[in-house]
Amino acid sequence: MKGKRLPQVGTIEFNVIEEMQPQALEFERGKLDVVVLRGNGAQLLLKNGGLDPAFAARGIHRQRIPRLPLSAYFNLEDPVVGGTSKEHIALRRALALGFDASEFSNVVYAGQAMPANQVLPPGVSGFDPARSGKPRYDPAAANSLLDHFGYGKRGKDGFRLASDGKPLVLTMTTISGTEWREMQNLWKKNMEAIGVRMEFRSSPLQDVIKETVQGKFQLSVLGRGSSPTGLLFVTLYSKEPPDTNASRFRSDDYDRAVEQYMRAPTESERLAAARTMNEIIDTFVPQIPMIVIVENAFVQPWVSGYQRSPFGSYYKYVDIDPTKQRLAVRR
Secondary structure (H helix, E strand, O other): OOOOOOOOOOOOOOOOOOOHHHHHHHHHOOOOOEEEEOOHHHHOOEEOOEEOHHHHHOOOEEEEEEEEEEEEEEOOOOOOOOOOOHHHHHHHHHHHHHOOHHHHHHHHOOOOEEEOOOOOOOOOOOOOOOOOOOOOOOHHHHHHHHHHOOOOOEOOOOOEEOOOOOEOEEEEEEEOOHHHHHHHHHHHHHHHOOOOEEEEEEEOHHHHHHHHHHOOOOEEEEEOOOOOOOHHHHHHOOOOOOOOOOOOOOOHHHHHHHHHHHHOOOHHHHHHHHHHHHHHHHHHOOEEEEEEEEEEEEEOOOEEOOOOEOOEOOHHHOEEOHHHHHHHHHO
């Protein structure tokens, strides 16, 4: 691209195809120049974890990017899962320990996701590599916490009771769709293993966001894009409104760490503040970092300059070689 005037491509067309399978098929036919897939959709163009050799032989290449952190947010104003008493904190910790992020990654996203135990994804300032790879999943510890902090009694159905003797029933709000139904099934399985009954509400994305902002939820699963400076930490900053701080988390220590993080002149100081925030999240569990969804960008051989990143794509650097395009289509 050296010496070429930008932008190279005069028009960029985005095709809205909701399901990933038809996206992959259109790309395979050469009707799409670039396609971004995840989970089972990406598997249509992969083989044994890598790009299918048949597609590699056509000059197609793949870019794999950890893109979207997915977390379960607690409503800390809810009388069942909220609050800062030992019992409420123990309940949230137990739910976090009872969730199997590795199985979730493999089952729901066909291995195209990374288990998370911190707010930030890899590749972002403030991501702590020392935490990477340390699984949180420990159902035995989850059961022990619940038994010890007032949730030890069970009803005739085998599910736990709250300290007042009433059934402990939690409701998780998710986006509607096949991917999310699979996620619900796994959460249900994990929670039943520790004796917790969980029910689900599915709504379109706009309604989930609206209800989360209004505080009409107990647990809500949302994906939030990050930034190079790790601004996801402000989603628990008490001075932020509910459309950012969905959990309504309040902690003076956390607020100070956020402010130190934002003012830190060096990466080492920023990482120290990030570690403080991660420890506070581990203690109070206002949210459960679940996974980081991996995006797979598949690019046709006639496209040059395309570079996927966790923060978007810069199409002004993209060029099309019509000669290669014609050759590839003729095959």
